[in-house]
Amino acid sequence: MMETIQHMVIFDLIHAVESPLTDKFLKDGLTILSQIPGVKNFQVYNQISPKNDFTYGFSMNFDHAADFESYNSHPAHVSFVQDRWMKEVARFQEIDFKSLIVR
Amino acid sequence: MMETIQHMVIFDLIHAVESPLTDKFLKDGLTILSQIPGVKNFQVYNQISPKNDFTYGFSMNFDHAADFESYNSHPAHVSFVQDRWMKEVARFQEIDFKSLIVR
Numbered sequence: 001m002m003e004t005i006q007h008m009v010i011f012d013l014i015h016a017v018e019s020p021l022t023d024k025f026l027k028d029g030l031t032i033l034s035q036i037p038g039v040k041n042f043q044v045y046n047q048i049s050p051k052n053d054f055t056y057g058f059s060m061n062f063d064h065a066a067d068f069e070s071y072n073s074h075p076a077h078v079s080f081v082q083d084r085w086m087k088e089v090a091r092f093q094e095i096d097f098k099s100l101i102v103r
Numbered sequence: 104m105m106e107t108i109q110h111m112v113i114f115d116l117i118h119a120v121e122s123p124l125t126d127k128f129l130k131d132g133l134t135i136l137s138q139i140p141g142v143k144n145f146q147v148y149n150q151i152s153p154k155n156d157f158t159y160g161f162s163m164n165f166d167h168a169a170d171f172e173s174y175n176s177h178p179a180h181v182s183f184v185q186d187r188w189m190k191e192v193a194r195f196q197e198i199d200f201k202s203l204i205v206r
Contacts (some may be wrong), residue, residue: 026205045200097148103130
């Protein structure tokens with residue numbers, strides 16, 4: 001049975017908006033994380049709600065919870081978090097959506 | 104030009120989880136809000152990240168910012184917010200994603 005999860009993280013960077021370091025972080029995130037097995041529809045967003053002051057968002061889908069677990073423990077993800085995320089992200093919040101059947 | 108927005112709100116209800124009042128709120132939200140012109144792919148979610156303690160999520164897409172503005176001012180949305188949201192939602196956070204072109 002399909003149990004699609006939309007995994008999202010909204011974040012701010014320590015770099016200036018529209019700077020080469022911001023561009024590089026977003027591009028590397030897309031390149032590195034989107035190639036991890038099980039990741040579908042990886043997207044890079046601007047967070048634009050005026051009621052929310054985070055600036056960027058990454059979003060991806062997983063068809064199964066097991067794919068999400070594999071992603072979290074994948075070496076490419078672990079090293080991206082350690083080498084880039086922890087050094088360049090000022091703050092973040094995760095949001096994970098799983099479909100709820102409403103009758 | 105297409106400028107798709109994913110509009111999301113994560114929230115907690117004043118009602119008990121898995122109660123008839125919770126079911127009714129989520130069902131009415133789906134029924135009422137998904138029928139507003141311009142709303143695409145309205146979804147009801149459980150928010151399942153352990154790093155985030157909101158319980159539910161609504162998500163919808165708009166093809167254009169103008170559709171999002173029309174939704175916000177639509178009488179069905181305004182009355183849902185006034186008659187249901189403000190009375191039954193304990194707290195909430197909005198997240199709006201707009202695609203960012205990463206080169």
